[in-house]
Amino acid sequence: MSSKTEMLNELLEDLSRASQGNVEASMIISKSQGLTIQSHYPPGTNNDEVPDEDVIAGRSTQIDMATRKVFSELKRGELVRMLVEGEDGYVVICNAGEDALLAVLTNKRANIGYLFFMMSRIAQRIASVL
Numbered sequence: 001m002s003s004k005t006e007m008l009n010e011l012l013e014d015l016s017r018a019s020q021g022n023v024e025a026s027m028i029i030s031k032s033q034g035l036t037i038q039s040h041y042p043p044g045t046n047n048d049e050v051p052d053e054d055v056i057a058g059r060s061t062q063i064d065m066a067t068r069k070v071f072s073e074l075k076r077g078e079l080v081r082m083l084v085e086g087e088d089g090y091v092v093i094c095n096a097g098e099d100a101l102l103a104v105l106t107n108k109r110a111n112i113g114y115l116f117f118m119m120s121r122i123a124q125r126i127a128s129v130l
Contacts, residue, residue, distance in 0.1 A: 005038065007129050011122050012040035015104065018118045022110035024050045024089065027057060028126055029101045034061035037100060037130075049088075050105060060093050060103040081116065094119050097127030 002010070008028055016023045027039040039053040051059075063082060071079045081094035089107045092115060096102040102123045106115065 004129055008038040008126060009040060011125055011129070012038060015118055015122050016040060016042045019106065019110060019115060022106050022115075023104055024107060025053075025056060025105040027053055027060075027103050028096055028130075029057045029060055029103055031061065031064065031099050031101055034058055056103060056105065060091070060101055063091075064093055064101055081119070083112065090115075092116070092119060094123050095127075096123040097130050100126060100130055102126060 012026045012028070015026055021042070023042060024045055025039065025041050028037040029035065030037055034057055036053045036057045039056075041050065063084065067082050068079055071077070079095075081092060084091040089105060090110060090112065091103065091105055092112075093101055093103045102119055104115065104119060
């Protein structure tokens with residue numbers, strides 16, 4: 001039987017493969033601590049264009065906390081996912097269980113609808129592993 005670390009890494013690799021090379025980094029982050037539980041950078045990732053996992057984890061946690069507060073104040077119900085679009089790509093963050101987030105950085109070629117679908121499936125599987 002695989003360890004939790006191996007299972008989580010396999011899930012992030014599956015997400016990367018499903019994106020057809022458009023995921024530049026993916027990680028599972030502890031909401032309460034803001035620390036990386038597991039990360040995946042596909043082979044060939046340019047380190048000059050993708051931040052370190054600590055930066056991604058910290059900023060993703062900040063975005064999550066701020067967005068949840070705004071959603072609560074605007075009475076929009078439970079937050080499902082966040083999509084932040086920049087000139088060079090997207091940051092997508094969703095819940096992956098009670099105390100975990102799934103954060104993904106993609107390039108602009110990513111099929112966002114399919115990414116949302118895959119992230120939802122992978123997030124459910126992450127929650128069951130954790």
